[in-house]
Amino acid sequence: LYGAKLQRAGHDVHFLVRSDYEHVRERGLTIESPQGDFHLPQVQAYRRVDEMPACDVVCIALKTTQNHRLPDLLPAVTKSDGVVLVLQNGLGVEDAVARIVGPQRVIGGMCFLCSNKVGPGHIKHLDYGAITIGEYRADGSAGGVTDRMRQLADDFERAGIPMRLAEDLLTARWKKLMWNVPYNGLTVVLDCTTADIMRDPESRTLAEELMHEIAAAAAASGRTISPGFIQKMLDDTAKMVPYRTSMKVDYDERRPMEVEAIFGAPLRAAEAAGARCPRLAMLYRLLKFLDERNTRHRNG
Amino acid sequence: LYGAKLQRAGHDVHFLVRSDYEHVRERGLTIESPQGDFHLPQVQAYRRVDEMPACDVVCIALKTTQNHRLPDLLPAVTKSDGVVLVLQNGLGVEDAVARIVGPQRVIGGMCFLCSNKVGPGHIKHLDYGAITIGEYRADGSAGGVTDRMRQLADDFERAGIPMRLAEDLLTARWKKLMWNVPYNGLTVVLDCTTADIMRDPESRTLAEELMHEIAAAAAASGRTISPGFIQKMLDDTAKMVPYRTSMKVDYDERRPMEVEAIFGAPLRAAEAAGARCPRLAMLYRLLKFLDERNTRHRNG
Numbered sequence A, B: 001l002y003g004a005k006l007q008r009a010g011h012d013v014h015f016l017v018r019s020d021y022e023h024v025r026e027r028g029l030t031i032e033s034p035q036g037d038f039h040l041p042q043v044q045a046y047r048r049v050d051e052m053p054a055c056d057v058v059c060i061a062l063k064t065t066q067n068h069r070l071p072d073l074l075p076a077v078t079k080s081d082g083v084v085l086v087l088q089n090g091l092g093v094e095d096a097v098a099r100i101v102g103p104q105r106v107i108g109g110m111c112f113l114c115s116n117k118v119g120p121g122h123i124k125h126l127d128y129g130a131i132t133i134g135e136y137r138a139d140g141s142a143g144g145v146t147d148r149m150r151q152l153a154d155d156f157e158r159a160g161i162p163m164r165l166a167e168d169l170l171t172a173r174w175k176k177l178m179w180n181v182p183y184n185g186l187t188v189v190l191d192c193t194t195a196d197i198m199r200d201p202e203s204r205t206l207a208e209e210l211m212h213e214i215a216a217a218a219a220a221s222g223r224t225i226s227p228g229f230i231q232k233m234l235d236d237t238a239k240m241v242p243y244r245t246s247m248k249v250d251y252d253e254r255r256p257m258e259v260e261a262i263f264g265a266p267l268r269a270a271e272a273a274g275a276r277c278p279r280l281a282m283l284y285r286l287l288k289f290l291d292e293r294n295t296r297h298r299n300g
Helices: A002-008 A021-027 A064-077 A093-101 A147-158 A169-189 A194-199 A201-220 A227-239 A246-252 A259-272 A278-294 B002-008 B021-027 B064-077 B093-101 B147-158 B169-189 B194-199 B201-220 B227-239 B246-252 B259-272 B278-294
Strands: A014-016 A029-032 A038-040 A044-046 A055-060 A078-087 A106-119 A122-135 A163-165 B014-016 B029-032 B038-040 B044-046 B055-060 B078-087 B106-119 B122-135 B163-165
Touching (some): A002 A029, A002 A038, A002 A147, A014 A064, A021 A044, A055 A064, A064 A259, A078 A093, A106 A147, A122 A169, A169 A194, A169 A201, A169 A227, A169 A259, A169 A278, A194 A201, A201 A227, A201 A278, A201 B278, A246 A278, A259 A278, A278 B201, B002 B038, B002 B147, B021 B044, B055 B064, B064 B078, B064 B093, B064 B259, B078 B093, B078 B147, B093 B106, B106 B147, B106 B169, B122 B147, B122 B169, B147 B163, B169 B194, B169 B201, B169 B227, B169 B259, B169 B278, B194 B227, B201 B227, B201 B259, B201 B278, B246 B278, B259 B278
Parallel strands (some): A014 A044, A055 A078, A122 A163, B014 B044, B029 B122, B055 B078, B122 B163
Antiparallel strands (some): A106 A122, B029 B038
């Protein structure tokens, strides 16, 4: 979706494509969106990084379950003065990228987006779409808003992508987890959509309790999230189009779920900071069980 | 199973039977058991309590989700000097019975039994089978071991039913919950058997964490359960025949689950006693959501 929008705005975009390569190479990309459908008949699609040029900005849209591939992918496509925008879910995902390309070349990004792939090269955008970006700092400190963040945001904004600039990447990451933990986790465990969670008083309360645990974990890590933020997120999600979360889609398609990035990493951070998150810990165990059973055919 | 064993031992047993009435009336009861299969071609089966005689001992084997029927059922079948043996799961289940027949006529009982109904009038006994009984006291105090408990246990023992006499009913109830909460709850949420829970390290640890919460709730209510008890229960369950728990059977058959008796009542008791049980609370909410969705077709 984002790559298609950037190409439509005139940028020189190169797509590393896996399973849909043949289709995208021959027929391009199709976007359905409440902001207007569009089709790009031709895109620069690649199957391997050694066929690609080095780029100024590399956007990682890979699932974190595939991060073991990053050392083979990133060096070839990143210019020596280029930046890597880590558009992934979870906590600590920038650390692995920093080890590959160096900490000064990493910007973290979070997509607030309801979107599903509905066919080969065919994206259905349902709701939202903003990206929040923040400078990565190896010591976990706030990086402030930098010129290169503003440049990057300018390019994206002109392509029709709403951008938010975060003074502190980790605060933004914790805030994003406050949505991802309850909604990704509970839609899988309860086999339902976000709307089902908000409709039932028990699951709605449980989502809220999970948010409070994440807020407490963030606070123990020195990141304060205002109480009003939780209420706004609950209200926004209740109003949202009924959504099958990305983790639910992965589970239904029997792909590995991002359990470690979204649940394991914040749980370990919370424990290291002395915060108690029993519901997060329980959700983590339930999802590990389900993920193991769901992907057993892959493991042998 | 217990009624059939008592009749086989020569007792005058009367069965109140619901859905299987015609079958049981015509063909009796069939028991498959590792202790020996047997068949009773004729049993005294009834569809309505007003056709039944008043009995010395009334065994309640009804699910707690049907307890609203007890005021219509119990008075007719209980002799004025008879006792009611409450063979139900959960906490506080004797209170409702005591309000109907008076507190001095109530004995609580817990079945440690793996058994499923596999057809009309056809019981398959898989493992275990002992019953623990204890005197009910309206004030929640320990009733000690009484003569009528010994008499009742004698009759059952001679029918081949292992009996244990509890000095304190509530201690026995909390101990039973330490199995019922993790295994009934997790087999439903994770769609699996007890063996699956014990095989996976995450679900096994979660079961153990839930047991510790129940033990803490029991301790807050003045009932001490030794730490060795948890380890023994884990070991015993790991060695047990893979079991689809009674709550899982109810869920799969789209019958209401005993969520309030097994999860709601101990949760409220824990909170009243000042114990924190976040995993129990989360499991309660997950099961309430699943139960509501699963039985929605009944509700309209």
